[in-house]
Amino acid sequence: MILSEFTINTITVPTDFSKSAYVAIDHAVSLAQKYDATIMLVHVLETGAYQGIFSPSKKTEYHELESAQLKLQEEAHKLEQETGLSVSQQVVSGRIYEEIVRVANEVDSDLIVMGTHGVSGWAEFFVGSNAFKVVTQSPCPVLSIQETSSKKELLNIILPIDSTPETRQKVRYAASLAKKYGSTIHIASLLTDEDPDLKFDFEKKVKQITEYLDREEIAHTESNLVGSNLATMTMNFAESKGGNLIVMMTEQESNLTGFLMGPFAQQVVNHSKIPVLSVSPEEGGGFSFS
Numbered sequence: 490m491i492l493s494e495f496t497i498n499t500i501t502v503p504t505d506f507s508k509s510a511y512v513a514i515d516h517a518v519s520l521a522q523k524y525d526a527t528i529m530l531v532h533v534l535e536t537g538a539y540q541g542i543f544s545p546s547k548k549t550e551y552h553e554l555e556s557a558q559l560k561l562q563e564e565a566h567k568l569e570q571e572t573g574l575s576v577s578q579q580v581v582s583g584r585i586y587e588e589i590v591r592v593a594n595e596v597d598s599d600l601i602v603m604g605t606h607g608v609s610g611w612a613e614f615f616v617g618s619n620a621f622k623v624v625t626q627s628p629c630p631v632l633s634i635q636e637t638s639s640k641k642e643l644l645n646i647i648l649p650i651d652s653t654p655e656t657r658q659k660v661r662y663a664a665s666l667a668k669k670y671g672s673t674i675h676i677a678s679l680l681t682d683e684d685p686d687l688k689f690d691f692e693k694k695v696k697q698i699t700e701y702l703d704r705e706e707i708a709h710t711e712s713n714l715v716g717s718n719l720a721t722m723t724m725n726f727a728e729s730k731g732g733n734l735i736v737m738m739t740e741q742e743s744n745l746t747g748f749l750m751g752p753f754a755q756q757v758v759n760h761s762k763i764p765v766l767s768v769s770p771e772e773g774g775g776f777s778f779s
Contacts, residue, residue, distance in 0.1 A: 509604025
């Protein structure tokens, strides 16, 4: 698979009218202006059977739907007036993560941008938040942003490279964003030990990537990181480089019911103070940088 350029025509942005949702909208606007993209705002009413025993009445559901539609229409109109972008909107009912993914599919979205709340402890290994479910089921990359993230300029993009065959698939996404924002890409080889064979394999991967970035005239740095916790290594590295974005594969793992986000990706999305762009692996795995 030859690396094709990643472009963004449509951005889906889920909103529950919270602070984190507005932060996500701000980031989506920045991206839409860079790529001349349209924005689809989505609000999901988790109604009826999805709320369990205390489900609201049909009359209450209708009132909530009408209220949400009016509010979202106002938001979309205001955003169009302020930014000059094309902004559409949908209010839908159902499971939050399922509806976000469905709408993104329906409008052929190239990116989902959503606010998220960091979690820690046992909660992180339990059922998982809507953000995680969207990331693992989305047909397109997902940019997750904690509400504390205010910087929208992507001056420093962090590109962690691990031992998986798919790890280089995210390069085209990082490269496209770096071109639009004039960013420097900081490549980090994540080594669990300093085995010579492993190090040689990483060096080959990084050489391919740097040659590609040189051809595309994208500024970059390379570093080797050695340790046992890949997530902590990545986030510490991002902080040391003044990172504005981490681009990573979801390193999905198979289980009896489908796919789960692996612990490395899950920890980064949970705890990263800067935005994380999660890219699901494509079938095939192999590719060329030519």
